[in-house]
Amino acid sequence: MLLPRLNLQKSYDKVKFLTILQFVLVLIAFFTEALVTNSMFYFSFIIQFGLLLAVFNFYYNALSNLYYSYWNLSFVLTVYYLVGLIRNFAVGYPMIGILFCISLAFLFMACYIVSSPIYFPRVHWWEYDFRFRADIRCWVEIDDQQYRGRLSDLRRGAACLELFQQTIVGHPVQIHLEVLNQNFTLHAEVRSKREPIIGRSIIYGIKFVNFDLEQKQRLKLLTNYWRESKKIKIRNKFASIEK
Numbered sequence: 001m002l003l004p005r006l007n008l009q010k011s012y013d014k015v016k017f018l019t020i021l022q023f024v025l026v027l028i029a030f031f032t033e034a035l036v037t038n039s040m041f042y043f044s045f046i047i048q049f050g051l052l053l054a055v056f057n058f059y060y061n062a063l064s065n066l067y068y069s070y071w072n073l074s075f076v077l078t079v080y081y082l083v084g085l086i087r088n089f090a091v092g093y094p095m096i097g098i099l100f101c102i103s104l105a106f107l108f109m110a111c112y113i114v115s116s117p118i119y120f121p122r123v124h125w126w127e128y129d130f131r132f133r134a135d136i137r138c139w140v141e142i143d144d145q146q147y148r149g150r151l152s153d154l155r156r157g158a159a160c161l162e163l164f165q166q167t168i169v170g171h172p173v174q175i176h177l178e179v180l181n182q183n184f185t186l187h188a189e190v191r192s193k194r195e196p197i198i199g200r201s202i203i204y205g206i207k208f209v210n211f212d213l214e215q216k217q218r219l220k221l222l223t224n225y226w227r228e229s230k231k232i233k234i235r236n237k238f239a240s241i242e243k
Helices: 011-036 043-064 069-091 094-114 213-242
Strands: 135-142 145-155 158-163 172-179 182-194 202-208
Touching: 011 043, 011 069, 011 094, 043 069, 069 094, 135 158, 135 213, 145 172, 145 213, 158 182, 172 213, 182 213
Parallel strands: none
Antiparallel strands: 135 145, 135 172, 145 158, 158 202, 172 182, 182 202
16 A cells, blocks of 8 residues: 555655565564464464554654654664564574564664655754854855755765755755855755744755765865864863863
């Protein structure tokens, strides 16, 4: 029912597909283990099955809506898969253990893909003092109009863009920056949108595009500059606290 709607050319849909696959494999392993241990008609089996379906439902909803509870549930499922893997290898059911092992691999692959700033940006909400915020001021050009914004969490060819201006997912944007006395422009595309509480800027996950040699060098310069600036601001913050 869900599979025909997925476009596997998109990384987000790949994550959903991997998540569905791990659910299917775990359910197969769960029922197979119940069959070989003759526990399918026990009340505990019904309780466990209901809990498993509930966790899977919450997990998929968290992924679909990009809730940060996705990471807590990923940890819970990781523990469950590891316990199932070890238990079945220990009691002599290696094929069932392999199913849990494959599911765990799918879980790790999905977590790696979705950990990009496009989907789950590392935003430090607790940091109200802009002197210590790990971001870079920039101008964002959208439809020939420029708006002031902030870039943060530069990783894996993507970034988090904080902006008060509304735009849609899939819209191209141009990021104008001044870094180390160099003015340059980076081309990007909006891939996700997260609207926080009132009074906060909108958080866009952007992917940098048009990777010619010049763009790659500029993005590398920007990423290194952001990392070093982040380290310096953290040191300055702790230095001011100690005083």
